[in-house]
Amino acid sequence: VPIWEYKIISLLSVTDQENTLNALGQNRWELINLHAKNGDTVAYLKRESVVTTDGAPRIQEIEIGLPIEAQTSSNIGSHRTLKVPADIDPSIGGWLDTELEIGEEAAGISVSISGEVMTSSGEIVGPEGSEQDAAFNPAIGLELPIGCLVAKVGDEGTIEPVYYSGFLATEDKGRLFLTVNDESYDNNRGDFSITVTVL
Numbered sequence: 001v002p003i004w005e006y007k008i009i010s011l012l013s014v015t016d017q018e019n020t021l022n023a024l025g026q027n028r029w030e031l032i033n034l035h036a037k038n039g040d041t042v043a044y045l046k047r048e049s050v051v052t053t054d055g056a057p058r059i060q061e062i063e064i065g066l067p068i069e070a071q072t073s074s075n076i077g078s079h080r081t082l083k084v085p086a087d088i089d090p091s092i093g094g095w096l097d098t099e100l101e102i103g104e105e106a107a108g109i110s111v112s113i114s115g116e117v118m119t120s121s122g123e124i125v126g127p128e129g130s131e132q133d134a135a136f137n138p139a140i141g142l143e144l145p146i147g148c149l150v151a152k153v154g155d156e157g158t159i160e161p162v163y164y165s166g167f168l169a170t171e172d173k174g175r176l177f178l179t180v181n182d183e184s185y186d187n188n189r190g191d192f193s194i195t196v197t198v199l
Helices: 017-026 068-073
Strands: 006-011 030-039 040-048 059-062 079-085 096-102 107-115 134-136 142-147 149-153 166-169 174-180 190-197
Touching: 006 017, 017 030, 017 040, 030 166, 079 096, 079 174, 096 107, 096 190, 174 190
Parallel strands: 006 059
Antiparallel strands: 006 040, 030 040, 079 190, 096 174, 107 166, 107 190, 134 142, 149 174
């Protein structure tokens, strides 16, 4: 599973934004989003980490000339590493609360996922779930692959399957919740380890 590094750059006082982004690109940084924030343009970039000491993505934030209130009120860059168990039915035990808030200024989340789980059918799957079997769980509200990792932002937010590590754009704002899709959870085993970063 790739480990990603993330960089958030304010372009407010950069005189040649194109050359700055091109230079970052030559250093393997990939632009994933541009976002207007408090009259500034903020660039969100990622690259695959070549060397990592603890297995967790690292955030570098360079805030050039941003107002103080923007620096303190933003939750951009907040991140957590959690285990999402496969044996908890969200209709009974609820969704896993990441305690991460997706604010108005956030463009989405980046996720780095590892692990496998055993589903109700006995199949061992990664976060993309089963290739053969799908299930409808009323607490999730969509028919999705058994064993797949699922996210939503807010209690009534859009359901988003999270099949792979990478960037997930989110239009909804609020608390981020995660769960694993299945129709029965009695025989499920294992969990997914996921590092989530607000971008």
